Amino acid sequence: MSDRRRRPLTARGLGALVLGVLFTIAANIVSAPILVYVAVLLFILTAFAVLAVYVPRRSGTVTRQVSTDLLTVGEESRVAVRFALRSLRIPHGLWRDVLPDAVTGSASGEYPPDSGVLRYPITGVRRGVWPVGPLILRTVDPFGLAQREQAFGDTRTVTVVPEVIPLAPLAAHWGAAGGTAHTASSRLGQGSDNLSPRHYVSGDSMRRIHWRATAHRGELMVRQEEEESSPDAIVVIDRAAGRWARADRGVDPAFEAAVSACASIALHLATEGYSVDVVDSAGSVIGTLRGHEDDRDELLVALAMLAPRGEARDLATIVGGTPPGPLVVITGRIGAADHSVLHHGGAAVPILLATDPAPEVITAASASGWTSAVLTDDISASWELALPERMLSGGGRVPR
Structure with a gap:
């Protein structure tokens, strides 16, 4: 006091x-x-x-x-x-x-x-x-x-x-199997719930005995859990200082829209069945979404404190090979000289959202296999314009 x-x-x-x-x-x-x-x-x-x-x-x-x-x-x-x-x-x-x-x-x-x-x-x-x-x-x-x-x-x-905006489904534009989780069985120890039976081994709990399968096969069978794994998706937010307004000029609306878009897209992909990694332009991991309850909050808290800084690295180096699923890059002010942003490493679904791209960047991105759009305050509309099915033959659509 x-x-x-x-x-x-x-x-x-x-x-x-x-x-x-x-x-x-x-x-x-x-x-x-x-x-x-x-x-x-x-x-x-x-x-x-x-x-x-x-x-x-x-x-x-x-x-x-x-x-x-x-x-x-x-x-x-x-x-x-x-x-x-x-x-x-x-x-x-x-x-x-x-x-x-x-x-x-x-x-x-x-x-x-x-x-x-x-x-x-x-x-x-x-x-x-x-x-x-x-x-x-x-x-x-x-x-x-x-x-x-x-x-x-x-x-x-x-x-x-940051605000999380509802987005249109990616699977409807890329293919229904895009984010469908596939299963891989593994033997788990005591206390797991079972989805399929396997042979009893020493150390298994008697509580996990699958009595119906045991009666059917005439030997002890126990319940086995099937672990679910999901295709990977990567969301990159370009926080390089040169892409955004100077910090001494106050809040940058473009960067705020980029952060909100990053949160919205990452959480949206997670709901579609992807395991999502969110990284920045220096390759640092901001958050991961693996289906755990705390993943969402941890990512949002990390994004709440995100600010532009440093220089951008080559995108192929950040991704580390060919991404198995969607690759979404969110960036700011880019010109034709920023070739490093367009090296997606052969990703199956590369999506580029930029708040202030030079006109030739959209054309170059399209030639490199990207689907792209200008990121505006209407994040949902920008996302829909960047989806693969919405792409024009001559390049990504730019909202007017």
């Missing part, structure tokens, strides 16, 4: 002091002692007001709960603040929670609240990890002459992740 630097007197309190000084001067000029008494009364009231708000010792604890672990850009969530104030008396005033520019919300109200809990909505505006707090309590004396603001508690971080 700490007192914030704010003038101790309200506008009314300053007016009372000024009026007291004027009465004192007027009393000497017009020889009216009554004005001196009035001035002294104003001074005493002002001093009493300051003492009333600053003398009481106050301390408190603050805990915050956000209704969602990860706040998506454009999504509304609710914050519940439990504020335990220790003081001689419960003050009446106004509270507000300090919010970063990346989050909007009506984080203020009257204190004490009727419910005992301070609640307010917040909406994600810009991705990143941002501090919320501290809690500010502003109290004013009964005469409205003095005021006091105090900050209570520490900050709590809120992670704002």
